[in-house]
Amino acid sequence: MKNIALLGATGSIGCSTLEVVRNNPDKLRVRALTAGKNWQRLAEQALEFRPDLVAIADKDAYGELKNALSGSSVRVEAGDEAVLAAVEMQPLDAVVAAIVGSAGLRPVMAAIGKGLQICLANKETLVVGGSLVMQAVRRAGLDLLPVDSEHSAIFQCLQNCPADSVHKIIITASGGPFRSFSREQLADVTPEQALKHPNWDMGGKITIDSATLMNKGLEVIEAHWLFDKAYEDIEVVVHPQSIIHSLVEFSDGSVIAQLGWPDMKLPIQYALSWPQRWSPPLPPLDLVKIGSITFESPDPQKFACLAYAYEAGRAGGIMPCVLNAANEISVAAFLNRQIGFLEIPAIIRKTLDSFKNQEVTTVDQLLEVDAQAREIAAALITEGKH
Numbered sequence: 001m002k003n004i005a006l007l008g009a010t011g012s013i014g015c016s017t018l019e020v021v022r023n024n025p026d027k028l029r030v031r032a033l034t035a036g037k038n039w040q041r042l043a044e045q046a047l048e049f050r051p052d053l054v055a056i057a058d059k060d061a062y063g064e065l066k067n068a069l070s071g072s073s074v075r076v077e078a079g080d081e082a083v084l085a086a087v088e089m090q091p092l093d094a095v096v097a098a099i100v101g102s103a104g105l106r107p108v109m110a111a112i113g114k115g116l117q118i119c120l121a122n123k124e125t126l127v128v129g130g131s132l133v134m135q136a137v138r139r140a141g142l143d144l145l146p147v148d149s150e151h152s153a154i155f156q157c158l159q160n161c162p163a164d165s166v167h168k169i170i171i172t173a174s175g176g177p178f179r180s181f182s183r184e185q186l187a188d189v190t191p192e193q194a195l196k197h198p199n200w201d202m203g204g205k206i207t208i209d210s211a212t213l214m215n216k217g218l219e220v221i222e223a224h225w226l227f228d229k230a231y232e233d234i235e236v237v238v239h240p241q242s243i244i245h246s247l248v249e250f251s252d253g254s255v256i257a258q259l260g261w262p263d264m265k266l267p268i269q270y271a272l273s274w275p276q277r278w279s280p281p282l283p284p285l286d287l288v289k290i291g292s293i294t295f296e297s298p299d300p301q302k303f304a305c306l307a308y309a310y311e312a313g314r315a316g317g318i319m320p321c322v323l324n325a326a327n328e329i330s331v332a333a334f335l336n337r338q339i340g341f342l343e344i345p346a347i348i349r350k351t352l353d354s355f356k357n358q359e360v361t362t363v364d365q366l367l368e369v370d371a372q373a374r375e376i377a378a379a380l381i382t383e384g385k386h
């Protein structure tokens with residue numbers, strides 16, 4: 001029985017993780033659940049899964065959550081520190097990190113500090129703090145298991161392969177809903193259009209990131225840290241059917257790919273079952289039904305976010321943190337209809353240009369840079385200077 005804490009339980013990955021738990025009651029036991037502000041869903045989940053602790057980041061939601069769980073034995077806490085307390089439960093073997101954005105960095109570092117196995121969905125944590133996270137993971141000798149479908153695919157392709165036999169990583173991208181749009185058409189797209197992903201059902205922020213291709217950019221940086229590959233050895237290929245989740249090219253020219261339906265339950269389950277494989281959470285892949293799969297190059301002119309992510313990743317230091325913060329603020333502003341779709345890369349560009357790079361030494365330094373970059377991006381939006 002593996003005891004888990006699920007951070008970001010109320011989100012898309014959180015709910016899919018609980019489905020995996022529901023299907024494997026003899027293998028997984030939930031000890032703690034956390035959320036941002038959705039106390040109603042968190043209370044429902046707590047009544048079903050009976051964790052020892054639920055923690056909600058929004059302190060204003062404490063009263064209602066506590067009321068909803070009165071009479072149960074579940075301990076209720078609120079605030080950012082309470083989310084951190086979730087990784088201190090006993091007994092605990094693994095943490096599923098499914099908070100969205102840089103808000104996930106401190107909880108992941110706390111989980112590493114506790115020596116727990118980390119099942120990582122929260123890619124922004126590696127984008128923002130990759131060097132510190134990987135140093136801490138190596139120092140503690142822990143397993144950092146990718147949940148992101150592309151990185152799970154690469155991880156699966158790499159099982160039992162010598163590290164020096166890997167020539168190149170090829171990350172697939174669906175291309176998002178606007179793959180075939182012209183730049184003129186992109187200027188007018190609405191949040192509703194951008195939120196309709198052709199293949200995946202995901203949270204709002206990552207769905208917009210998929211439409212701008214920033215999601216792929218964040219994944220390139222994530223792959224750099226997870227698999228210790230240089231940026232020139234990480235390639236992005238658009239594959240609109242999202243059946244091949246990613247590939248690895250080896251030194252002898254062989255290419256190994258992982259295939260599956262576009263559904264997060266399989267990569268989540270693999271992170272939890274690794275190195276074992278459990279019963280399938282989905283119907284078998286039907287190649288004849290899929291019929292054909294295609295590939296094309298991403299268009300950097302139309303989707304500048306991907307190029308900015310490569311640039312920030314190569315620069316290293318604080319630049320990926322700045323990129324991520326500016327992106328989080330711009331995506332929220334687009335969803336609130338404060339800016340247009342093409343202004344997302346414009347604000348990111350200006351925010352990146354307003355920073356001088358620094359070496360990263362501490363998490364506190366990163367959180368300060370994150371806050372400064374958010375302020376700069378927000379000011380650009382308010383002043384309309386983009």
Ligand SMILES: NC(=O)c1ccc[n+]([C@@H]2O[C@H](COP(=O)([O-])OP(=O)(O)OC[C@H]3O[C@@H](n4cnc5c(N)ncnc54)[C@H](OP(=O)(O)O)[C@@H]3O)[C@@H](O)[C@H]2O)c1
Nearest residue numbers: 008010011012013035036037038099100103121122202203
């Ligand atoms: N969805 C996917 O298919 C997918 C695939 C690969 C990777 N990922 C990655 O997985 C992560 C989660 O994605 P998602 O799509 O599941 O996002 P989501 O649906 O927006 O869920 C985010 C979760 O984080 C919680 N949260 C938000 N802000 C928080 C804060 N400040 N403190 C504590 N908790 C907070 C939310 O709580 P409330 O709901 O209560 O506000 C929710 O539980 C992201 O990093 C994403 O890039 C997602």
